[in-house]
Amino acid sequence: MSEITRVPLQPVAKGSVGKIWLGVIAAVVLGSGVAYGTRYKGVEIETVKAGTGASPTKSDVALINYVGRLANGKEFDRGEKAVLPLETVIPGFSEGLSKMQKGGKYVLEIPSEKAYGAEEKRNPQTGEVVIPANSDLVFEIELIDYKSAAELEQQRMMLEQMQKMQGGAGNGAGAAPGAMPPPMPQPMPMPQGAPQP
Secondary structure, three states, X not given: OOOOOOOOOOOOOOOHHXXXXXXXXXXXXXXXXHHHHHOOOOOEEEEEEOOEOOOOOOOEEEXXXXXXXXXXXXXXXXXXXXXXXXXXXXXXXXXHHOOOOEOOEEEEEEOHHHOOOOOOEEOOOOOOEEEOOOOOEEEEEEEEEXXXXXXXXHHHHHHHHHHHXXXXXXXXXXXXXXXXOOOOOOOOOOOOOOOOO
């Protein structure tokens, strides 16, 4: 048989147990604070009304209605039937749109790192700061439609061809003199200076 060596335990000094518990609590609080500060802050999407079909890609152009607000609820921008190339908007906006479907309504929360970061945005007319530096942004978005840049270019070329054909043919056979030409189908407009949320 082996012999067990006994080590006498010393009694805990009076008031030491409280100090040990305070140290444990401090360590837990500090660890939680570090974990909270270093957690990944990503784009969050809440579906208000689900859309259907596929989602746009970063090379597509979206037609949307939107309202942009700061995290405190102050509105800084609004757009109706805005044409936005996804590759030209802030990263969080593009990332969020690429997870939405046509016909859907969404609330998109973008952390400052995926918005404008440390850069503040000013109103060009008044010079007023509209979006302070390091601001998280919230957008209400309705994705009306989207098309690829290639589809838009093809529609533009077809429209030009139709206009040339109508302009060169005059009134055409069987048309009443002075009659208006039939209405032409209108493609989604090409983006020209589209606002950038």
